[in-house]
Amino acid sequence: MAIGDLLWACPFCGAVGAIQAAGRGRSVCSACGSAYRRGRGSLLIAHRPGAEPEVRPASEWLQALPTLAAALGAGNQDGRVLREDMVEATVAGPDEAVRRGGEVLGFRETAGESLTGALRLEGATVTLEEDSGARRAWALEDLTAIQSSSRVVQIKPRGRPVVTFRFRTGSPRLWEELLQLAMRRLYRTLGRGEIREFQPRIVVR
Amino acid sequence: MSGRALRRQAHDERVPVYRAFQGTVRLLSRVFLPSVTVEGLHNVPDRGPCLIVSNHQSILDPILIQSFCPRPLHTMTKSTQFGVPVFGWLVREHLLAFPVRRFQIDPQAVRVALRRLEQGRAVGVYVEGERSWDGCLQPPRLGTLRLLLKAGVPVIPCAISGSYDVWPRWDRALRLAPVRIAFGEPVPLPKLDDRRARERSLDGAAAAVMGALRALLRPAGRPEAVAAGEGRRG
Numbered sequence: 001m002a003i004g005d006l007l008w009a010c011p012f013c014g015a016v017g018a019i020q021a022a023g024r025g026r027s028v029c030s031a032c033g034s035a036y037r038r039g040r041g042s043l044l045i046a047h048r049p050g051a052e053p054e055v056r057p058a059s060e061w062l063q064a065l066p067t068l069a070a071a072l073g074a075g076n077q078d079g080r081v082l083r084e085d086m087v088e089a090t091v092a093g094p095d096e097a098v099r100r101g102g103e104v105l106g107f108r109e110t111a112g113e114s115l116t117g118a119l120r121l122e123g124a125t126v127t128l129e130e131d132s133g134a135r136r137a138w139a140l141e142d143l144t145a146i147q148s149s150s151r152v153v154q155i156k157p158r159g160r161p162v163v164t165f166r167f168r169t170g171s172p173r174l175w176e177e178l179l180q181l182a183m184r185r186l187y188r189t190l191g192r193g194e195i196r197e198f199q200p201r202i203v204v205r
Numbered sequence: 206m207s208g209r210a211l212r213r214q215a216h217d218e219r220v221p222v223y224r225a226f227q228g229t230v231r232l233l234s235r236v237f238l239p240s241v242t243v244e245g246l247h248n249v250p251d252r253g254p255c256l257i258v259s260n261h262q263s264i265l266d267p268i269l270i271q272s273f274c275p276r277p278l279h280t281m282t283k284s285t286q287f288g289v290p291v292f293g294w295l296v297r298e299h300l301l302a303f304p305v306r307r308f309q310i311d312p313q314a315v316r317v318a319l320r321r322l323e324q325g326r327a328v329g330v331y332v333e334g335e336r337s338w339d340g341c342l343q344p345p346r347l348g349t350l351r352l353l354l355k356a357g358v359p360v361i362p363c364a365i366s367g368s369y370d371v372w373p374r375w376d377r378a379l380r381l382a383p384v385r386i387a388f389g390e391p392v393p394l395p396k397l398d399d400r401r402a403r404e405r406s407l408d409g410a411a412a413a414v415m416g417a418l419r420a421l422l423r424p425a426g427r428p429e430a431v432a433a434g435e436g437r438r439g
Contacts, residue, residue: 058375
């Protein structure tokens with residue numbers, strides 16, 4: 001968790017994925033040199049080179065971000081690599097029952113196979129090129145849910161187990177926004193409607 | 206916590222570890238979060254089933270709400286928490302949590318929630334489904350709204366403000382800041398057994414529940430703590 005997870009682009013220069021942790025609660029934009037740190041409460045203080053510090057709530061800094069669509073350009077169907085980051089991936093194992101006394105309270109997800117490699121969003125496909133050279137692909141069309149937590153992004157391919165991506169580089173929040181934008185565009189293109197929510201499963205209206 | 210509220214607890218379940226947990230958190234909060242204020246406790250029914258519907262600003266929210274709510278709260282909890290050593294055992298055996306799986310409609314979680322309500326318990330849910338990144342209210346999850354409409358029990362809005370200032374999702378560090386937990390008057394929602402009727406009523410239920418939460422979040426003059434606008438989703 002870091003400021004770069006919240007600000008997936010620099011509010012000043014718009015560089016996507018450029019804000020990186022720089023130690024002791026400080027993050028810096030590698031493109032324009034603006035530095036960010038947490039102030040009182042949840043306020044964020046930005047030090048832009050050569051300018052007075054600016055103090056704003058997180059919500060206002062988020063409003064200042066460019067739209068991801070503008071940052072990425074119009075299309076994502078042409079097979080371009082829109083983003084690549086290094087990840088550790090975990091494929092979920094079978095669910096286990098959670099019991100208390102004789103009562104089944106529910107079921108919990110378990111972790112299965114682990115992989116490491118480069119995660120890419122290429123056109124309408126998410127791919128993982130493993131360190132071993134093997135390649136796995138998930139078509140956006142087949143995803144039934146997308147979710148990020150503070151450190152991971154998870155996708156649920158139809159009829160297959162949940163895959164969790166823990167990022168060594170890049171921001172899970174950026175990836176969630178990227179995948180959601182790509183899914184919205186794909187659904188519009190396919191005439192499936194507007195996506196209303198992405199989890200627990202994708203719902204259109 | 207007032208003596209009256211503690212006496213009210215005595216009418217409810219025998220959950221000694223849960224109560225010890227409540228007492229410990231209240232004690233610690235006096236030291237580390239001296240400005241936690243709790244309002245509207247009279248809106249929480251003394252007994253009988255009810256749903257406590259909260260916003261979610263910080264990882265601290267479940268701890269604070271469970272500790273300051275006058276009744277033991279049975280809460281839907283992310284299923285992966287149940288696999289964490291010791292903590293998983295604690296939430297399962299003593300903190301009244303039951304798992305909800307992500308990425309699918311989890312009928313067992315809904316069944317257990319409805320069973321707890323039939324038993325006359327109070328059930329806690331986070332209507333946004335996950336913590337807010339920016340402290341603002343996010344759109345409600347449709348599955349939670351369906352549960353509210355199916356259950357037909359009093360729906361008590363519970364707005365927590367300021368926990369985002371203490372520990373926002375994007376930082377590892379805690380900071381001292383005032384936290385306010387406000388329980389509102391019950392939100393009037395119909396009990397709808399018919400699935401189609403529930404689907405038709407989702408937008409109205411969303412407006413009613415989120416409106417109640419927004420109204421409870423409003424008062425303080427610290428915009429970062431009580432931002433009442435909708436998040437930037439969609």
